[in-house]
Amino acid sequence: MGRTLAEKVWDEHVVRSTEGEPDLLYIDLHLIHEVTSPQAFDGLRLAGRQVRRPDLTLATEDHNVPTLDWDQPIKDPVSRTQVETLRRNAEEFGVRLHPLGDLDQGIVHIIGPQLGLTQPGMTIVCGDSHTSTHGAFGALAFGIGTSEVEHVLATQTLPQARPRTMAVTVTGELPDGVTAKDLVLTLIAHTGTGGGQGYVVEYRGPAIEALSMEGRMTVCNMSIEWGAKAGLVAPDETTFTYLEGRPEAPEGADWDAAVAYWKTLVTDDDAEFDKEIELDASTMTPFVTWGTNPGQGVPLSASVPDPDGYEHESDRVGARKALEYMGLEAGTPMRDIKVDTVFVGSCTNGRIEDLRAAAEIVRGRSVADGIRLLVVPGSVRVRLQAEDEGLDVIFKEAGGEWRGAGCSMCLGMNPDQLAPQERSASTSNRNFEGRQGKGGRTHLVSVPVAAATAIRGTLSSPVDLEPFETPRPSAPQDRTF
Amino acid sequence: MEAFTTHTGVGVPLRRSNVDTDQIIPAVYLKRVTRTGFEDGLFAAWRNDPSFVLNQKPYDVGTVLVAGPDFGTGSSREHAVWALQDHGFKVVISPRFGDIFRGNSGKAGLLTAQVDDKVVLRLWDLLETEPGTTITVDLTERTVRAGDGPGAVEDSFDIDDYTRWRLLEGLDDISLTLAHEPAIAAYEQRRPTFKPVTA
Numbered sequence: 001m002g003r004t005l006a007e008k009v010w011d012e013h014v015v016r017s018t019e020g021e022p023d024l025l026y027i028d029l030h031l032i033h034e035v036t037s038p039q040a041f042d043g044l045r046l047a048g049r050q051v052r053r054p055d056l057t058l059a060t061e062d063h064n065v066p067t068l069d070w071d072q073p074i075k076d077p078v079s080r081t082q083v084e085t086l087r088r089n090a091e092e093f094g095v096r097l098h099p100l101g102d103l104d105q106g107i108v109h110i111i112g113p114q115l116g117l118t119q120p121g122m123t124i125v126c127g128d129s130h131t132s133t134h135g136a137f138g139a140l141a142f143g144i145g146t147s148e149v150e151h152v153l154a155t156q157t158l159p160q161a162r163p164r165t166m167a168v169t170v171t172g173e174l175p176d177g178v179t180a181k182d183l184v185l186t187l188i189a190h191t192g193t194g195g196g197q198g199y200v201v202e203y204r205g206p207a208i209e210a211l212s213m214e215g216r217m218t219v220c221n222m223s224i225e226w227g228a229k230a231g232l233v234a235p236d237e238t239t240f241t242y243l244e245g246r247p248e249a250p251e252g253a254d255w256d257a258a259v260a261y262w263k264t265l266v267t268d269d270d271a272e273f274d275k276e277i278e279l280d281a282s283t284m285t286p287f288v289t290w291g292t293n294p295g296q297g298v299p300l301s302a303s304v305p306d307p308d309g310y311e312h313e314s315d316r317v318g319a320r321k322a323l324e325y326m327g328l329e330a331g332t333p334m335r336d337i338k339v340d341t342v343f344v345g346s347c348t349n350g351r352i353e354d355l356r357a358a359a360e361i362v363r364g365r366s367v368a369d370g371i372r373l374l375v376v377p378g379s380v381r382v383r384l385q386a387e388d389e390g391l392d393v394i395f396k397e398a399g400g401e402w403r404g405a406g407c408s409m410c411l412g413m414n415p416d417q418l419a420p421q422e423r424s425a426s427t428s429n430r431n432f433e434g435r436q437g438k439g440g441r442t443h444l445v446s447v448p449v450a451a452a453t454a455i456r457g458t459l460s461s462p463v464d465l466e467p468f469e470t471p472r473p474s475a476p477q478d479r480t481f
Numbered sequence: 482m483e484a485f486t487t488h489t490g491v492g493v494p495l496r497r498s499n500v501d502t503d504q505i506i507p508a509v510y511l512k513r514v515t516r517t518g519f520e521d522g523l524f525a526a527w528r529n530d531p532s533f534v535l536n537q538k539p540y541d542v543g544t545v546l547v548a549g550p551d552f553g554t555g556s557s558r559e560h561a562v563w564a565l566q567d568h569g570f571k572v573v574i575s576p577r578f579g580d581i582f583r584g585n586s587g588k589a590g591l592l593t594a595q596v597d598d599k600v601v602l603r604l605w606d607l608l609e610t611e612p613g614t615t616i617t618v619d620l621t622e623r624t625v626r627a628g629d630g631p632g633a634v635e636d637s638f639d640i641d642d643y644t645r646w647r648l649l650e651g652l653d654d655i656s657l658t659l660a661h662e663p664a665i666a667a668y669e670q671r672r673p674t675f676k677p678v679t680a
Contacts, residue, residue, distance in 0.1 A: 015661070015664050015665055015668045016661050016664045020642065020643070021643055022643055024658065024661060024664070024665075026665070026668050026669075026672070028672075028676055028677075029677070029679075035511050035512075035558075036557065036558065036559065038514035038515075039514070039515070039516045039559075042514075042515075042516070047655070049655070052665075054679075054680060055678040055679055055680035056678060056679060057679060058679045063508075064512065076512075078512040078513075079512055081512070081514060082512050082514055085514045096679045096680060116677070117677050117679065119676075119677060122676070127557055127559075128556075128557055129555065129556050129557040129581060143557040143581055144557060144581065144584075145557055145558075145559035145562070145581060145584060145585035145588060146559040146560075146585075147559060147585060147588035147589060147654070148584070148585075148588065150655065151588075151654055151655050151658065154655050154658075154659070155655060155658045155659060155662075155665060156665065156669075157658055157665055159643075159654065159657075159658065161641065161643070193499060193551055193554055194550065194551045194554070194577055197577065197579075197580060198580065224555070224581075225555075227551075227554060227579065227580065229580055248677045248679075249677075250675040250677070254674065254675040255675075257673070257675050258673075258675040261673065261675075293499050293501070293554075314498045314549060314550065317498075318498055318499060321497075411503075411508045411556075412508060412509065413508045413509060413511065413512070430501075430503065430555060430556075432501050432503040432504065432555060433503070433504060433526060434503065434504075434507050434525075434526050435503050435507075435508075438507070438509075438525075438526060439526075
């Protein structure tokens with residue numbers, strides 16, 4: 001019988017397999033950041049161990065770093081200690097680090113692909129649940145805890161039980177204005193937050209193949225939000241074109257050998273998945289969340305649901321608690337919900353394509369009165385590229401704030417936080433209680449919805465915007481990144 | 482790691498489902514570089530509410546947490562496990578756990594006992610009717626037992642064989658893996674040369 005893509009990548013990395021024990025998997029790339037690594041390095045030191053493969057390890061600073069005054073010492077002493085600890089650990093153990101101020105600093109899941117380190121058929125881990133992002137390249141990539149970070153540092157392997165496999169086939173074509181983010185939010189609302197638990201998922205079908213690498217990364221990024229261990233897309237010409245010429249991509253004969261191998265990384269026709277789901281992209285519309293988990297979402301054109309409408313008691317209780325926390329009433333049209341802050345950024349939607357899409361909508365318009373628009377590029381290179389294209393000017397002229405690179409308001413570990421009861425439309429990945437700041441209320445949205453919401457002040461899509469009476473100033477020149 | 486065979490302690494009913502790791506410990510509490518001291522961040526948003534279960538006697542000294550389905554979803558932060566352990570929890574019982582949280586718990590020595598939905602509902606009723614009821618969790622037999630009389634609960638729980646064995650023996654994963662160092666070195670010899678390096 002044939003094998004699935006995930007099974008091929010898995011099999012290629014088995015160091016040791018014994019009945020009754022998890023497989024021991026080799027890890028091709030270990031990404032590290034300041035928050036989940038200090039205790040792991042400490043563990044190594046206590047046991048007198050070294051990093052086995054510093055040359056397969058890369059560190060950056062992203063989770064708690066400030067996006068203002070990032071060229072100054074970090075003001076928050078606790079964050080500063082954490083960052084300084086990472087710098088000391090990287091130095092002591094010989095790990096390459098892209099610190100704040102470095103050209104390659106940025107969100108760990110943005111810089112891996114950007115550097116060309118994320119390649120098809122690899123195993124990639126990081127002490128961060130959104131490591132699934134790298135699956136967009138046909139890599140098996142998943143988040144791990146700090147004990148596992150220590151394990152990978154010491155051994156370059158991880159004991160892992162073989163997961164089950166699932167296919168999510170998305171047929172049809174996404175309508176205009178409907179994005180990869182809407183696709184994945186629709187999927188999560190369909191499956192619930194636990195629907196993928198125990199599975200490695202392969203996203204496939206014409207709607208997935210039609211996505212750019214950025215779009216595929218957005219979809220894979222949110223695999224964890226419906227419980228999946230990892231999410232993959234089979235590599236194809238889109239993948240190879242994205243990778244060719246990147247700093248760490250193979251060159252010459254290595255490139256040819258790599259591409260020849262990558263082309264074998266597809267699910268065989270006679271392979272069987274443990275579970276299959278099919279969705280139709282052509283029926284999808286802009287999708288937004290109303291509750292406190294990513295599965296609590298509806299189309300933007302719908303209304304806040306009535307908790308009594310749910311079949312299961314636990315869903316009714318969960319929905320009531322969510323509405324109370326969110327300060328919403330059942331039946332309110334989603335488009336009537338007024339927000340205070342719009343956040344564009346994160347490992348879900350902080351890439352150059354996202355900033356271009358946001359700028360195109362904002363260009364020549366003004367942010368609504370009283371609305372804070374925060375635009376946070378995912379990496380320094382994304383920031384510089386955007387500035388080169390004049391996108392920063394567009395955001396600033398519209399009344400938005402243009403920041404330095406990092407995770408920022410996605411999780412509010414740095415000063416970019418929501419105040420209690422403050423409401424955001426956010427292109428990030430989690431609307432959990434307090435995620436963006438204690439008492440903050442988050443609506444997860446796509447980039448176009450975020451940009452249109454910033455202009456109107458209520459949850460909106462670009463079709464809700466007033467047409468221009470006179471032609472807009474010409475768009476900045478588009479350059480490839 | 483300390484070996485785990487059986488534990489008896491006061492049960493704490495947490496009547497919530499989808500308790501993600503951001504709820505267990507918000508990100509602002511993750512800035513320590515030590516492995517202990519995370520107790521102050523445990524369920525931080527809910528701890529301000531005097532009626533929250535952990536603010537009530539005798540639940541405040543509880544060591545066995547009984548939660549609804551999908552406990553520990555979301556972020557990979559192992560700090561969620563450490564915060565629970567720092568507070569004194571030895572066991573979490575739930576019908577379903579987030580994958581990364583369950584893995585982290587196994588590494589750190591917190592037992593995650595997966596039971597049927599109905600067992601959680603019965604335990605909640607028992608713990609709320611008779612506050613202070615202790616729950617005995619036996620890893621050797623894979624059973625949970627609580628109370629006596631008509632409301633008593635006795636049932637089995639699920640945990641994978643490998644994690645159970647490691648917890649019973651108190652084994653350290655890294656040492657176990659390093660025993661296979663020759664296999665790792667042999668694998669490294671046959672890795673394709675086109676794979677990227679960071680150095």
